[in-house]
Amino acid sequence: MSNTTSFAKSFRILWAGQFFSTCSLTVIVPLLPFYMAELGATLPEENRIWTGVALAAPAVTMCLFSPLWGRYGDHVGKKWMVVRALAGISISLLWMGLSSSPLAFVLARLLQGAFGGVVDAAAAFAGAQASEGTKGRALGNLQSATAAGSLAGPLIGGLLSDWFGLATIILWSALFTALCSVAAALVLQEPARRKSQKGHEKLPIAHASREMLRHPRLRNMLVAGMLAQFGVYGLVAIFAPHVEGLVGSAYAASWVGVLQAVTWGATFLAAPWWGRLNDKRRVEKNVCLAMLGCGLGIVLQTWPTDALWLLPLRALQGFCFAALIQSIFLVVTLETADNHRGVYIGLANSTLTVGQIIGSLLGAGFGALLPLEWAFFAMGISFLSGAGWLALTASRKQLAHATLPYHAKEVKNE
Numbered sequence: 001m002s003n004t005t006s007f008a009k010s011f012r013i014l015w016a017g018q019f020f021s022t023c024s025l026t027v028i029v030p031l032l033p034f035y036m037a038e039l040g041a042t043l044p045e046e047n048r049i050w051t052g053v054a055l056a057a058p059a060v061t062m063c064l065f066s067p068l069w070g071r072y073g074d075h076v077g078k079k080w081m082v083v084r085a086l087a088g089i090s091i092s093l094l095w096m097g098l099s100s101s102p103l104a105f106v107l108a109r110l111l112q113g114a115f116g117g118v119v120d121a122a123a124a125f126a127g128a129q130a131s132e133g134t135k136g137r138a139l140g141n142l143q144s145a146t147a148a149g150s151l152a153g154p155l156i157g158g159l160l161s162d163w164f165g166l167a168t169i170i171l172w173s174a175l176f177t178a179l180c181s182v183a184a185a186l187v188l189q190e191p192a193r194r195k196s197q198k199g200h201e202k203l204p205i206a207h208a209s210r211e212m213l214r215h216p217r218l219r220n221m222l223v224a225g226m227l228a229q230f231g232v233y234g235l236v237a238i239f240a241p242h243v244e245g246l247v248g249s250a251y252a253a254s255w256v257g258v259l260q261a262v263t264w265g266a267t268f269l270a271a272p273w274w275g276r277l278n279d280k281r282r283v284e285k286n287v288c289l290a291m292l293g294c295g296l297g298i299v300l301q302t303w304p305t306d307a308l309w310l311l312p313l314r315a316l317q318g319f320c321f322a323a324l325i326q327s328i329f330l331v332v333t334l335e336t337a338d339n340h341r342g343v344y345i346g347l348a349n350s351t352l353t354v355g356q357i358i359g360s361l362l363g364a365g366f367g368a369l370l371p372l373e374w375a376f377f378a379m380g381i382s383f384l385s386g387a388g389w390l391a392l393t394a395s396r397k398q399l400a401h402a403t404l405p406y407h408a409k410e411v412k413n414e
Contacts, residue, residue: 006129007130010125011126013184013188015141015144015145016180017180017184018145018146019145019146019148020173021089021177021180022148022149022153023149023153023156023173024089024176024177025093026149026150026152026154026157027156027157027173029153030154030158030257031157031158032054032055033051034161035105035166036050036051036054036102036105038167039101050105050106053106054106054109056357057106058113059353059356059357059360060113061112061114062114062349062350062353063113065113065114065117066120067208067347068346069081069085069121069342070344070347073121073342073346074340074341078124079184079188079189079190081125082118082121082188083181083184083185084121085115085121085122086178086180088114088116088117089112089116090174090175091111091115091174092109092111093108093171093174095107096108097168097171117349119325120345120348122142123142123345124342127332127345128191129191133279134279135333136275136277136278136283136330137275137276137279138275139275139330139333140278140322140326142326143267143271143274144267147268148268150264150267151261151264151268191338203343205343208340208347212348216393217284217335218331218332218335220284220389221284221328222328222351223386224324224387225325225328225351225352225386226352226355227386227389228321228382228383229353229356229359230355230356230358230359230379230382231295231298231379231380231383231386232294232321232359232379233355233360234360234363234382235298235359235376235379237363238366238379239256240256241372242372242376243307243310245372246304246305246306246307247307259307259310262315262318263314263318265315265318266315266322269319270318270322271322271323274286274322275326278323278326278330283330284390286327287324287328287390288387288390288391289323289387290320290321290322290327291320291384291387291390292383292384292387293316293317294320294383295380295381295387296316297313297317297380298313298317298376299377299381301313302373302377325352328352332344332348333345366378366379
């Protein structure tokens with residue numbers, strides 16, 4: 001079997017796994033307050049607390065465990081990290097569907113974060129197996145799987161939960177994700193290592209963290225990525241109230257759903273385009289342009305007095321956001337050796353997750369303390385600051401060498 005055919009077959013499994021895992025998890029999120037009530041959190045204040053804890057739980061454990069799994073994957077193989085991530089999400093979904101109390105559900109969400117991580121596991125596998133000059137396209141297409149799952153999940157949950165119940169949908173999601181894990185175990189073939197990179201020595205996480213921070217290109221991209229995650233997750237807490245102020249409470253839920261669909265639809269369509277563009281020109285230019293577009297799109301969402309005007313602005317936001325996560329993983333892929341790439345991708349994922357956690361917490365605080373227009377402005381400024389940071393720091397001279405251990409080469413995509 002040729003390398004091209006092998007990668008195409010592997011990529012279909014990766015795409016399906018990333019789609020089904022994302023879809024399965026996003027089925028839950030919009031309906032989480034209702035599910036918490038089913039599990040016993042019926043009082044409004046109690047329901048809000050359990051909902052907030054359940055939303056934050058996976059991010060906390062993922063932040064802690066991603067580098068550990070990445071380091072372990074460098075030793076046992078990237079294929080098995082994809083299998084592990086899909087199996088972990090399947091088991092956690094099974095636990096969620098069978099939960100009989102909010103505490104049990106939260107514990108299942110903690111397990112999801114600890115043993116999940118499909119996005120970074122798939123990125124490490126695809127980055128190692130894709131040929132030079134096509135890595136950006138591969139990661140861009142994987143980003144489209146995340147966008148498609150994020151679009152389909154809430155639609156499936158909203159349409160089918162009244163008929164079958166959310167617990168039943170979660171259990172079926174666990175089954176589909178488990179099947180993806182089995183398919184990955186049977187079909188994926190471990191990416192070949194280069195002859196110069198066959199060592200299995202484990203890289204200490206603390207040392208890898210210091211080297212990543214010393215590496216100018218990675219440091220610049222991770223700062224921009226944290227600012228982007230802060231902005232997009234901070235927006236979650238304030239977007240629905242903003243829409244409600246425009247259309248009234250009777251139609252707010254429908255409008256939020258439509259606008260979310262527009263955003264993720266644009267991300268789905270744009271992700272492969274950004275991936276191909278990353279293969280053709282310097283990644284930092286693309287990320288700077290994308291963050292500028294996101295920032296302007298978010299700031300401008302404070303001006304319309306009619307919700308219809310939010311449609312093109314949310315499409316712009318989704319189109320530009322499609323470039324960000326895949327570009328960060330691409331730079332990590334380009335700047336690290338095959339035999340230590342997993343730990344660096346895990347560290348990058350943890351760093352982005354920190355931005356997600358801070359954004360979620362401070363976004364809610366901004367929404368409570370500031371007028372919504374100023375809260376939107378703050379989230380937009382976060383993206384614009386990331387664009388400015390890259391424009392000021394990502395010069396060619398700064399990026400002329402790599403300082404990561406076991407790896408030294410000229411920066412590509414110049």
